[in-house]
Amino acid sequence: MWITPTIRPHTPFRLDTAAASRFNGRMNSIFASSSAFGVASPFGGSSVFGTDGTCSCHGIVDASRNLVSARVSQTRLASEAILAPRSRGDAIPWEGNAASLFRQRLNQCAVDARLVEHNAQTVLSLCWGA
Amino acid sequence: MMGWQVTSTISGGQPYAVADREEYASLARLLDDVAADWRAASAAWSAAALELAQHQASLTWCSSATPDEGTTVSHSSLPYGALIQRCSDLSVDCATIGEELDTLSALLVRAHSLYEDNEAWVRRLVTMTVTAAAIVAPQYTALGTYAVAKAGILTGSAAEGKDNRIYGLTSTQWAQEGLVRGASVWVNGLRRASLPLLNTDQGYGVDDAAGFLAAVTKPIQDAKQGDVLTVSEVMAEAVVVKESHSVAESLENLRRLAEERLGTIDLGSKLIYGTVAVQRYRHADGSSAWLITIPGTDGEHDSPFDWLQNLEIMSDDPVQRMTGDSARMVAEAMRQAGIGADEPVALIGHSQGGIVAATIAADLADQYNIQHVMTAGSPVANHPIPSTTWVTSIEMDDELVAALDGAPNPSTDNWLTIRGHATRTDVTSQGEVSSDGSCLPGNGFSSWSRGFAAEEVKGASEDKEITHWLKYHQAAYKNASDLGSHAVNAHEEHFRRIIDGTLEETRYYQGTMSHTPLPSTVMAPDSDRIDMQRFDE
Numbered sequence: 001m002w003i004t005p006t007i008r009p010h011t012p013f014r015l016d017t018a019a020a021s022r023f024n025g026r027m028n029s030i031f032a033s034s035s036a037f038g039v040a041s042p043f044g045g046s047s048v049f050g051t052d053g054t055c056s057c058h059g060i061v062d063a064s065r066n067l068v069s070a071r072v073s074q075t076r077l078a079s080e081a082i083l084a085p086r087s088r089g090d091a092i093p094w095e096g097n098a099a100s101l102f103r104q105r106l107n108q109c110a111v112d113a114r115l116v117e118h119n120a121q122t123v124l125s126l127c128w129g130a
Numbered sequence: 131m132m133g134w135q136v137t138s139t140i141s142g143g144q145p146y147a148v149a150d151r152e153e154y155a156s157l158a159r160l161l162d163d164v165a166a167d168w169r170a171a172s173a174a175w176s177a178a179a180l181e182l183a184q185h186q187a188s189l190t191w192c193s194s195a196t197p198d199e200g201t202t203v204s205h206s207s208l209p210y211g212a213l214i215q216r217c218s219d220l221s222v223d224c225a226t227i228g229e230e231l232d233t234l235s236a237l238l239v240r241a242h243s244l245y246e247d248n249e250a251w252v253r254r255l256v257t258m259t260v261t262a263a264a265i266v267a268p269q270y271t272a273l274g275t276y277a278v279a280k281a282g283i284l285t286g287s288a289a290e291g292k293d294n295r296i297y298g299l300t301s302t303q304w305a306q307e308g309l310v311r312g313a314s315v316w317v318n319g320l321r322r323a324s325l326p327l328l329n330t331d332q333g334y335g336v337d338d339a340a341g342f343l344a345a346v347t348k349p350i351q352d353a354k355q356g357d358v359l360t361v362s363e364v365m366a367e368a369v370v371v372k373e374s375h376s377v378a379e380s381l382e383n384l385r386r387l388a389e390e391r392l393g394t395i396d397l398g399s400k401l402i403y404g405t406v407a408v409q410r411y412r413h414a415d416g417s418s419a420w421l422i423t424i425p426g427t428d429g430e431h432d433s434p435f436d437w438l439q440n441l442e443i444m445s446d447d448p449v450q451r452m453t454g455d456s457a458r459m460v461a462e463a464m465r466q467a468g469i470g471a472d473e474p475v476a477l478i479g480h481s482q483g484g485i486v487a488a489t490i491a492a493d494l495a496d497q498y499n500i501q502h503v504m505t506a507g508s509p510v511a512n513h514p515i516p517s518t519t520w521v522t523s524i525e526m527d528d529e530l531v532a533a534l535d536g537a538p539n540p541s542t543d544n545w546l547t548i549r550g551h552a553t554r555t556d557v558t559s560q561g562e563v564s565s566d567g568s569c570l571p572g573n574g575f576s577s578w579s580r581g582f583a584a585e586e587v588k589g590a591s592e593d594k595e596i597t598h599w600l601k602y603h604q605a606a607y608k609n610a611s612d613l614g615s616h617a618v619n620a621h622e623e624h625f626r627r628i629i630d631g632t633l634e635e636t637r638y639y640q641g642t643m644s645h646t647p648l649p650s651t652v653m654a655p656d657s658d659r660i661d662m663q664r665f666d667e
Binding site: 054055057058060061063064065067068071074075077078081082084085088089092093094095096097098099101102105106108109112113115116119120122123126127 | 150153154163164168178182188206207216217224233237611613619
């Protein structure tokens, strides 16, 4: 769409970044509150604190923890999923150099997956201050 | 230092049981699925890092806030910097596992040729399309081919830093069979004085065209070389073709003989061009078996393995094939060696030597018990080799020579084709030919470290060179045999059974072309084995 330069006033743009943000509805509700400066937040909203006097940062921190927790669960599932090909890789009738390498590296993948899963857990611990 | 490596794909040969094949395919799919899970986890951790950064940014407002007077407000936060870094690290770790699983899936697929049918279908489609283009619009096809070749040369030369026209072969490798087929249709059209029509018989007219061209060139060749073939047994002053008990060893012997007779290496044997080797192996039960080692074109002025002989032995006419100088020279060597009609014979040949091997197997099946033919870089798809004879063909995808049959090799239980693709790599093993002339590809460490994705070509040039040299076929076979393919193993085992036992004798025969019968100038241990003849008399 071409915008013709004009001095004629036009309809104001609707600046709703929350609607366009990557956060889900719950997060949008968090950002729907105002900034701590008491001015309009870039995320919209008009109030700094909740009606119960708590800061919205609690919601953000909770959201961060939930986010990490979800990723940890996803990683755990992926780590568990690797066990099936590993056992089937051991069982298939395949011999030779490449077969040995295949099984060794698949086993190593399973070990690496457990390590990644463990590291993911430590990230979650970090979220909870452990 | 840079060098070259070869990745092999396998087609044809003994098929898997349906259940086994489904098991491999199922595992490959499972690996792909789990790899996708890890890639998704990687993306999710990466997105999490970004989201946490957004959270951190939004908390900046909070931590800077000054609560309203009289209001007690609590705040909370997280070590976002560390969290974001850890999420990014996890994203990388997950991606690494996903890539590794993808690599393992690809190895499994390649080892068991699970995409063989799809690859063959695509190749057939491309070849048919190029053929049709070459028939309908030959000028534009030639122009397009020139443009693709030129682009390949320019791109490859720019990367290499010097002019190298071999890249033209690489960039047009996908079209070579179709172009040969299209050109053959035109040759046949000229021959029959009719409009070119696509010949859909087994050879698509390529062998027909080769026969036609050979009929034209034969008088020229005879005028130049003469038509008298002298086949003499010659003595080697050093061992060139050693005892062999595997395909790899036989390929190495073939390379030694090919390079020794051309003077590329010097083993001190005094063997020269136009020489083949015939070996007798004694089985444990006392029976004999034979291995014939046939190098390729040497281009010498009085050699039966000169250039134009290639046309004759690619003909669709069996009489014309067997009057080819190189074919009749090997046939004569086999006769002089005293190979019995029932004794198992294996033939191994490179380039023209492979075509000769296929010709002998096709046309002397009634005289000999040809059980196995090994070809390296030979266009033999159109040879009517009996289905009882096992054929193992090794071809490089951009060597051009193997594409001159204009067709893929038959994909049958007894016909296995290993197709190699060369790529640039770091050199990890020494490239020199060792003191005993051995030049076996790569080494165990090199192959393992590459995950058997490719086999290093030992002794390869740092620059791109034509991949028709045997060392590339050796690397292709090594990579294929490392894969543990059922089909390759079966062919290897069949070949080994023929030459099982102990080597009893190795004889070398040299062929010479002349206009008149030659007095024998080469001493052999038994004068009865010296023979001079006109094959067509």
